Amino acid sequence: MEENSPKAFPFIQVYINKAKKEKNYEKLVQGYKDGVFYSSLNEKKLKYADSAVWAAKQSGNSDLISTAYIEKGVVYYYHYKKYQKALNEYLAAYEYSKNTNNEFLKFQNLYYIGVVKSYLGYYEESAQLFKQCIDYYSPKSKSNLHPNEIFNNKKGYLNSLHQLIICYRNLGKTKEADSAIQTGLSEVKNDPDFAQEKGYFLLCKGISDYKKNQYQLTLDHLNPSISLMKKSGDFAWLSVGYFYVGKSYLDLKNNAKSIIYFKKVDSIFQKHQFILPELRENYELLINHYKKEKNQEQQLYYTSQLLKADSIISKDFIYLSPKIHKEYDTKTLLDEKNELEKANSWGSFIIAGLIILAVGLVILLIIRYKNEKEIQQKYILLEEKFMMQQDAVEKNVSAPEEKKTNLDENKVEELLRKLKSFEDKKEFTQKGLTINKLASQFGTNSNYLSQVINEYKEVNFNKYLSELRIHYITNLLFENREYLKYGIETLAKECGIASRQNFSDLFYEINGIRPTDFIRKRKQELDNKGGFSTWNAV
Template sequence: MKKIYFITAILFFNLYFSQHKKYSDYYNIKKNYENYPENDSRAFVFLDQYIKLAKQKKDYDRLAQGYEDAVFYSASSVDKLKYADSTVYAALLSKNNDIISDAYLGKGIIYYFNYKKYKPALDEYLKAYEYSENSTNDYLKNEILYHLGVVKCYLGYYDSALAHFQKANDYFYQKLQEKAHPNIIFNNKKGYYNSLHRIIVCYRNLKSYNAADSLITKGLAQTQNNPDFQQEYGYFLKEKGIEQLRKNDVKNALNSLQKSIKPINHINDFAWSTVNYFYIGKSYLALENSHEAIQYFQKVDSVFQEHNFILPELRENYEQLIHYYKDQKDNSKELYYTKQLLKADRIISKDFAYLSSTIHKDYDTRTLQEEKERLERTTSWGKWIIIGLIFLALLLVAIIAEKLRNEKNIKINYKILEDKILNNLYTPSHEKFDSKPNEDEKCNLNEELVGQILSKLKSFEDKCGFIENGLTINKLAHKLHTNSNYLSQIINEYKGVNFNRYLSELRIRYITNKLYNDKIYLTYKIETLAEKCGIASRTNFSNLFREINGMRPTDFIKKRQKDIKTGCQNFPVFGTV
C-alpha cells in the first residue's frame, strides 16, 4: 500500500512540475509587470521578453495575450492601435474564435475610447460579434453587445442601443447573484454599472424621463460610498445634474455637475467631460452668470480643438458662444466660433449621419451665411467668405435636390420590390424564367432531354446551388450531367437570358429576399453579402444589385432598417448599423 502511495505521489509531482514548467517561463516574466498601472510604459522592459518568447515558441494564444497587455500598458493612442492590430494578427493565427473575437473587440475599444472614431469602432465590434456567435463565453458576448450599443447610442440609434444595454445589464445583474472570485465580481459590477449608465443616457434621449430618474437614483445609491466605482458614480451624478437642469432645479444641477467632473476627468474620458462642461455652462446661463457660462463653453471648444471631436448634442455650445460675442460686438471671436461651428457641422454630418438629419439647428446654413455676410463688412477678407458660402449654398441646394430625387426613386423601387417579395413574386426562379420560347426560337434538342435539363435546373434553383463561388457553365453542366452547349442553349431559350445573366439574377434575388426577411443580413457589410450569394467582387455585386433592383444595396438596407425601426414589422431589429 505504501508503494502505491509513493508511486502516486511521484506521478502527481511529475505532472504538477511538468505543467508548472510549461507555464513558468511566461509566469515568471508576467509577474514582473502585471501590477503596473494602465499606460505605464515601464512594463515593456518585461513585456518585450514575453512577446519574444511567445514568438519563438509560436505560441499564438500567448502572443495575442502579450500584444493585448501591450495595448494596456502603452502610453500613446498611436501605440495602442498598433498593438491592437498585432493582437488581431496573433489571434487569427491562434484560430481560436474567442481569442479572435476578444482581439477585434479590443481594437474597436481603442477606436472608440482613444480616438472617438465610431464607424471604425463599429466595424471592429461587428467582427467580434461574428466570431463570438458560437462561443460559450457569455461574458465576452455581452461585453461585445455593450460596446455595439455604445456606438449605436452615439450614432443616434437609441432604441436599438437600449435593447443592447438592457440585455447586457440583465446578464451582469444575474452574474452578480452568483458566488465568484472577487476579480470576477468586480468585472461584473463594472459591466452592470456602465450598462446602467448607458440605459439612462438612452432614456434621456428618448425623453423617458421617469425611467431615467429611477435608474439614476439606483445607480447613485449603489456607487456613492464605494471607492472602487467613483468613475461610475461620476457618470450617475452627471445624468442627475442634467435631469435637475431640465426640471429647472438649477443650483442643485450645478452642484451635481461640478461634483461629477473629477471622477470623469480622472480617466481622461473627454467625451463625457465636454457634456459636463456644456451643461455647467447652461446652468450658469440660467443663473444669469454669462461670464462663468462662457468659460465652460470655451472648455468644450478646447477639447474640440485638441481631439477634433464633438457630440451632436453639444452643437448648441457654439450657438451660445456666437450669440454672446455678437452681443459683445466682438467680431473677431464671433467669426472664430462661427468657423468652429461650420467645422463641427462637417464632423457631425460625416460621423453622425443619423443624428445630423434630425437634430434641430437654430443656426442653419442660411443663418450662418447671413452672419458671414455681416462679418464680411467688418473684416478685410469677408468678401471671399461670402463668395465661398454662396458657392457652398448653391452646391448644397443641388445636393439636396439630387438627394430628394434619389430618395423618391428609392422609395418607388423599394415598394415594387417589397410587393413582389410579399406576394412571392420575387423568388429566384420566378418572372421571366421558365418562359416557353416561340416556335421559331425552339432549339433542335428533343423534348425529353429539354425537360430533363429544365427539371435539373429547377432543382438547382430550389437548392440555391447558384450561391457557389466561381460557378461556371462548364461546372454546372458537369453537376447536371449534361453538355455545356445544351445547357447554354436551353438557358438562353427557356430562361430568356444568357448563363451569366441567369446566374446574376438568381443570386441578386436570393440576397434581396434574405435582406428583407432575415434581419441579421442587415448587419453584414457589402463584401459579406456579395460572398453570401456567390459574387466575388463588392463592386460587381453593387452594380448588379442596382441594375436588377433599381437601387443600391446600401439604400435597400437603410430603407429596410427604417421600416423595421418605425414599426412596419412586428419584430425588433438586432444589429442595425
C-alpha cells in the same frame, strides 16, 4: 498597478517574450492586451491592439480573435472617439463571435454595437440591447465567480446601466432615467475601482438636475464628475460636463463663467476633432454671445467651428448608419431566420410556421398599406407646396431684404445680388462646390459669405446648397416627364450631388419623401391624367 502605468512594462515584456518563444498565442494575446491597458500613449495602445489581433489569428481560436477585435475597437472608440473605425472592429468581432459558447464575449460585443446605435440616435433599439446586457451582467456581478470575473461583469453592468440612462434621457423617460441613476450611484458608492463609472452617473445626475431647472444642484454634481472624468481621460463626456456647467452658469446669469466653459468644449473639439451631436448648441450659444458683443472676429470663428462640427457629425452618420444596418441588423435577422428554418425542419412545426408566415404577410400588407397612404399624403403635401411656390412666382411675390447684421451694407448687397444670379443661372449644380470655391468665385472670403448666407438665407451654406439642388431637381421631376425615366444616380449628378445615398437622404430630409417613392407617385398621377402635367415652370 493603475491603468496607463509605464512601470508595468518590464514585467509585460518578459511575459510577451516568453509567449513568443513558446508560440503560445493565447498568452501572447493576453500580453498584448496588457500592453494596451498599461500604455500611456494612444499610439502605443493601438500598436499593441494590432499585435493582439495578429496573435489571435495565429491561434485560429475564434473567441480569441473576436476578443482581440473588440479590444482594438475599444481603443478607437474610447481613446480616439473614432466611431467609424471602432464599428469596423466590432463588426469583425461579431462575425467571429456568432457561434461562440462564451456568453461574456457575446454580450461584450452586443454592448459596443449598442453604443454605436445610441450615438446614431437609435435609442429604442440600443436601449433594448443595453437591457439584455444588464440582465446578463448584473447577476454575475453578484455571484461566486473568481474576483476578476466579478469585477469584469460589474464593469459591464455599470457601463450598460450608464448607456441605458443616456437612452432614457433622449427618449424623454425622465422617471426611468432618474431611477437608474440612483441605482448606479448606490452600486458604485466610493469604490475606487469604479471611480470612472461614478463620474458617469454624477454627470447623468447633473444633467437631470439641469433639466429640472435646479442649476446650483447641477453644479454640485457636475464638478466632482468633471474631476473624475479628467482623471479617466474620457474627453467626450468631459466636454458634455463642461457644456452643462456652462449652461447652468448662463441660467444663473453668470455669463462670464458660462463662456469660459463653452470655450473649454471648443478646446476639446480642436484637440480631438470629435464632438457629440448634443454639443452643437455650444457653438450656437457662443455665436449669439459674440453677436450681442458685436465681436465680429469671434463670431466668424465660432461660425466656422460650427460648420466644421456639422461636417464631422455628418460624415460619421453617413458612414455608420447604412453600415450598421447592412452588416449588423440585416445579418442578425438572417442568422435568426436560418436558426428558425433549422428549428422548423420537422413536419410538426410546418403548420405553425405557415400560420406565422400568413400572419406576418397580413401584418406586412397592413404596414405596406399604411406606408403607401403616408407616402401619398407626403406627395400631396409636396405638390401643394410647389403650387404655392408657383403662385408666388407668378404674382412676383418677394419680401424685401432686411439688414440683419453690422456687416458692410454695400458688400452685403453685392453678395446678395451675386447669390441671386447664382440661383437664377443654376450655378449651384456645379459638382464639388464648397463655400471656399464659391467665395473665390464671388471675390470674397468664405467666413464673410457664410455669415451672409446664415443671416439672409437663415440656413448654413450646406443646407442652402442642398435646398437649392433638391428644389431644382424636384421641379424638373414635376415639369418634365423625361426626368421620371432617369435613375437616382443620374438625377443626383444633374443637380450636382455626387453620392446617390446623399441625394436620397437630402431629398427625403427636404421633401419628406424618398425620391423613388416620389417618382412612382408622379408617374401614377400623370398616367391617371393622361400624361399631361398641370405645372408651369417655376
